[in-house]
Amino acid sequence: xxxxxxxxxxxxxxxxxxxxxxxxxxxxxxxxxxxxxxxxxxxxxxxxxxxxxxxxxxxxxxxxxxxxxxxxxxxxxxxxxxxxxxxxxxxxxxxxxxxxxxxxxxxxxxxxxxxxxxxxxxxxxxxxxxxxxxxxxxxxxxxxxxxxxxxxxxxxxxxxxxxxxxxxxxxxxxxxxxxxxxxxxxxxxxxxxxxxxxxxxxxxxxxxxxxxxxxxxxxxxxxxxxxxxxxxxxxxxxxxxxxxxxxxxxxxxxxxxxxxxxxxxxxxxxxxxxxxxxxxxxxxxxxxxxxxxxxxxxxxxxxxxxxxxxxxxxxxxxxxxxxxxxxxxxxxxxxxxxxxxxxxxxxxxxxxxxxxxxxxxxxxxxxxxxxxxxxxxxxxxxxxxxxxxxxxxxxxxxxxxxxxxxxxxxxxxxxxxxxxxxxxxxxxxxxxxxxxxxxxxxxxxxxxxxxxxxxxxxxxxxxxxxxxxxxxxxxxxxxxxxxxxxxxxxxxxxxxxxxxxxxxxxxxxxxxxxxxxxxxxxxxxxxxxxxxxxxxxxxxxxxxxxxxxxxxxxxxxxxxxxxxxxxxxxxxxxxxxxxxxxxxxxxxxxxxxxxxxxxxxxxxxxxxxxxxxxxxxxxxxxxxxxxxxxxxxxxxxxxxxxxxxxxxxxxxxxxxxxxxxxxxxxxxxxxxxxxxxxxxxxxxxxxxxxxxxxxxxxxxxxxxxxxxxxxxxxxxxxxxxxxxxxxxxxxxxxxxxxxxxxxxxxxxxxxxxxxxxxxxxxxxxxxxxxxxxxxxxxxxxxxxxxxxxxxxxxxxxxxxxxxxxxxxxxxxxxxxxxxxxxxxxxxxxxxxxxxxxxxxxxxxxxxxxxxxxxxxxxxxxx
Numbered sequence: 123x124x125x126x127x128x129x130x131x132x133x134x135x136x137x138x139x140x141x142x143x144x145x146x147x148x149x150x151x152x153x154x155x156x157x158x159x160x161x162x163x164x165x166x167x168x169x170x171x172x173x174x175x176x177x178x179x180x181x182x183x184x185x186x187x188x189x190x191x192x193x194x195x196x197x198x199x200x201x202x203x204x205x206x207x208x209x210x211x212x213x214x215x216x217x218x219x220x221x222x223x224x225x226x227x228x229x230x231x232x233x234x235x236x237x238x239x240x241x242x243x244x245x246x247x248x249x250x251x252x253x254x255x256x257x258x259x260x261x262x263x264x265x266x267x268x269x270x271x272x273x274x275x276x277x278x279x280x281x282x283x284x285x286x287x288x289x290x291x292x293x294x295x296x297x298x299x300x301x302x303x304x305x306x307x308x309x310x311x312x313x314x315x316x317x318x319x320x321x322x323x324x325x326x327x328x329x330x331x332x333x334x335x336x337x338x339x340x341x342x343x344x345x346x347x348x349x350x351x352x353x354x355x356x357x358x359x360x361x362x363x364x365x366x367x368x369x370x371x372x373x374x375x376x377x378x379x380x381x382x383x384x385x386x387x388x389x390x391x392x393x394x395x396x397x398x399x400x401x402x403x404x405x406x407x408x409x410x411x412x413x414x415x416x417x418x419x420x421x422x423x424x425x426x427x428x429x430x431x432x433x434x435x436x437x438x439x440x441x442x443x444x445x446x447x448x449x450x451x452x453x454x455x456x457x458x459x460x461x462x463x464x465x466x467x468x469x470x471x472x473x474x475x476x477x478x479x480x481x482x483x484x485x486x487x488x489x490x491x492x493x494x495x496x497x498x499x500x501x502x503x504x505x506x507x508x509x510x511x512x513x514x515x516x517x518x519x520x521x522x523x524x525x526x527x528x529x530x531x532x533x534x535x536x537x538x539x540x541x542x543x544x545x546x547x548x549x550x551x552x553x554x555x556x557x558x559x560x561x562x563x564x565x566x567x568x569x570x571x572x573x574x575x576x577x578x579x580x581x582x583x584x585x586x587x588x589x590x591x592x593x594x595x596x597x598x599x600x601x602x603x604x605x606x607x608x609x610x611x612x613x614x615x616x617x618x619x620x621x622x623x624x625x626x627x628x629x630x631x632x633x634x635x636x637x638x639x640x641x642x643x644x645x646x647x648x649x650x651x652x653x654x655x656x657x658x659x660x661x662x663x664x665x666x667x668x669x670x671x672x673x674x675x676x677x678x679x680x681x682x683x684x685x686x687x688x689x690x691x692x693x694x695x696x697x698x699x700x701x702x703x704x705x706x707x708x709x710x711x712x713x714x715x716x717x718x719x720x721x722x723x724x725x726x727x728x729x730x731x732x733x734x735x736x737x738x739x740x741x742x743x744x745x746x747x748x749x750x751x752x753x754x755x756x757x758x759x760x761x762x763x764x765x766x767x768x769x770x771x772x773x774x775x776x777x778x779x780x781x782x783x784x785x786x787x788x789x790x791x792x793x794x795x796x797x798x799x800x801x802x803x804x805x806x807x808x809x810x811x812x813x814x815x816x817x818x819x820x821x822x823x824x825x826x827x828x829x830x831x832x833x834x835x836x837x838x839x840x841x842x843x844x845x846x847x848x849x850x851x852x853x854x855x856x857x858x859x860x861x862x863x864x865x866x867x868x869x870x871x872x873x874x875x876x877x878x879x880x881x882x883x884x885x886x887x888x889x890x891x892x893x894x895x896x897x898x899x900x901x902x903x904x905x906x907x908x909x910x911x912x913x914x915x916x917x918x919x920x921x922x923x924x925x926x927x928x929x930x931x932x933x934x935x936x937x938x939x940x941x942x943x944x945x946x947x948x949x950x951x952x953x954x955x956x957x958x959x960x961x962x963x964x965x966x967x968x969x970x971x972x973x974x975x976x977x978x979x980x981x982x983x984x
Contacts, residue, residue, distance in 0.1 A: 133230025133248035142244035149326035227258035266319025268522035432759030441710040442638035458608030470504040479510035483545035553583035578647025579611035761822030769817035778851025794872035857957025873940030885954025
């Protein structure tokens with residue numbers, strides 16, 4: 123596209139703009155085709171866990187237990203509603219991008235300035251840009267004055283970049299990438315922080331850099347967490363096994379006893395005993411309540427299943443700007459006369475008053491640029507009440523930055539002054555040029571600048587001059603007789619508590635990686651300040667294009683600082699880490715972070731100052747923008763998973779005696795059935811709240827952050843966990859079966875046999891709850907060290923229900939129980955406790971081992 127003189131002054135005609143709008147479409151990001159509510163519900167209900175719940179509900183209806191059936195069906199409906207709601211929230215990321223990319227715009231149409239909606243901007247429009255405007259399209263500047271743009275939303279750099287007008291011969295050249303200083307390109311969604319200019323729109327909508335990020339977001343599908351995949355596999359296996367066992371029971375019962383209807387009831391009871399409907403309930407409850415607990419610690423969970431993944435994180439990729447740092451420039455040091463003053467709140471020595479005074483005079487009166495704001499804050503903090511602030515002075519002229527001289531000057535006149543006062547600031551080499559410094563002084567300036575920049579500071583130099591007020595001002599800054607005053611070092615300060623949070627991550631075997639669009643020197647300085655490992659050096663974005671994939675995969679195992687990164691490279695780095703079997707957490711707050719946040723195993727957005735796009739793309743949102751809250755979230759995630767594992771192990775253990783006592787009587791003719799569907803439903807009244815409420819409410823073990831993270835491919839039900847759960851269940855089954863056989867052989871009636879055996883089973887269940895609260899502490903120490911307000915209600919409620927059911931005649935008849943004597947009660951209680959008491963001995967014997975002392979203990983529940 124070429125630009126004519128008429129187009130420069132008049133812009134497009136209304137007719138041409140309308141034609142281009144019709145051809146190219148509006149300046150907004152395309153949206154995905156919406157699915158209807160029925161398709162969304164079907165996609166959710168196809169989950170194996172929900173199909174299992176539907177099956178359990180159907181069984182309850184077949185057994186004429188409509189209350190239980192309705193409750194299970196209602197749970198399915200709630201899960202569907204929550205899932206659809208969460209899916210709609212994730213789609214707001216694209217909506218946020220569309221809003222950001224479509225601000226109001228001032229354009230030239232028919233030679234007249236006209237304010238139009240951002241979506242109506244077309245290619246070739248002449249955009250009028252001024253301080254405070256958001257750029258509505260990717261464009262090339264054709265004219266500008268002192269023009270700077272904040273591109274941090276795209277590049278992550280907190281420092282604004284200077285822009286220059288394009289040469290007319292280069293109008294047809296392709297646009298460069300965002301982040302360029304002294305380039306003519308401005309990008310959609312960025313913010314003008316200084317000056318004014320005119321630009322010709324070259325790309326709109328999906329064709330902009332912002333649009334490309336939106337396209338990347340739409341191609342990244344959130345992955346199931348490892349726990350979700352593991353539970354789904356386990357549920358499918360148990361469901362198939364349960365159906366097969368139920369069919370076998372029906373056949374065996376019918377053939378051995380000749381009563382096929384009773385055999386059908388026995389088969390249904392076996393299916394109910396085997397179908398682990400608690401698994402989906404427990405997983406959902408733990409994730410939901412875990413998300414609620416985390417929200418109280420400033421961590422909002424947008425996708426609850428990611429809570430367990432958070433505790434498995436092995437790498438935390440941290441965006442520097444706004445996450446590790448405050449994303450606001452401040453003056454850190456003043457260097458004058460060979461002395462240095464660090465701005466730490468102490469009174470400013472008189473020797474530094476002049477350089478502070480003239481750095482303020484060289485800044486706008488009402489600044490918008492973050493660096494200019496830093497100078498104004500410097501004056502307000504250190505010069506207030508002195509004669510070095512000049513609110514009554516008149517700004518006569520401004521000499522802006524230019525391509526040939528990266529310095530600006532302000533010419534001031536005091537109310538009673540006969541001379542102009544000129545204040546200049548800019549790049550050290552430019553100010554040194556204005557001051558005509560000799561070779562020896564130039565060498566000294568270079569050494570001071572190198573030392574300051576090594577500390578991660580952005581260094582500007584300041585100078586002053588005077589001029590006769592009766593004379594005409596010169597046309598260029600070089601004509602003033604400047605005096606070199608010194609340097610001002612600015613930096614983006616580190617957030618409080620970041621260093622301690624990085625150290626805690628290190629102790630938890632979580633590697634912290636800094637990813638930034640800033641310069642390597644600044645990134646390494648920040649790394650040193652926060653205690654981040656930087657011994658392996660820094661990899662830049664340009665390095666990524668030249669490093670072979672196999673070498674990159676090896677280097678990212680040790681390099682923790684990545685600088686000058688663009689959005690696509692951040693996303694590539696996250697995927698490279700995942701290819702190394704890392705569980706990647708990615709923090710960020712800008713538009714540029716959105717694709718990486720979406721692709722990471724755990725996307726963590728800053729909530730207070732982050733963009734909507736980042737928040738809607740992430741799985742977790744930190745509401746206070748405090749890096750320490752992320753560490754708290756990791757601790758909470760590990761604790762949730764630890765309790766979840768104990769709850770799941772309890773479910774396995776408690777189902778074994780139920781299954782066994784459903785099957786054993788079937789294979790011995792004339793022995794009474796112990797567990798009918800109604801008794802199993804009673805047991806579920808204890809099992810469900812125990813596994814989903816008691817274990818969820820367990821306090822987090824203080825030692826949880828001294829253990830390595832759970833491996834990516836390490837199953838929740840490892841060999842040790844399954845072995846202990848199976849031994850607990852088999853020992854409880856052995857005790858219950860022994861009581862059953864004793865009751866049968868002593869000639870008790872069928873109802874009494876059923877009562878004694880059922881009481882033993884319930885006591886075993888309660889004992890399993892107590893011993894599984896901690897796999898490290900004995901029961902009495904667990905009561906001492908860990909509060910659990912729900913425990914007394916479950917234990918007391920279950921005990922009271924058992925006594926009432928076995929004591930009240932009407933209830934005994936309904937449950938087909940018989941009355942038992944105090945001695946038989948004693949047998950049931952002792953057998954139930956002894957059946958699982960061996961685990962307390964096991965904990966005492968293995969108690970000398972510390973959690974996390976070796977990799978074999980990484981799955982050791984607390």
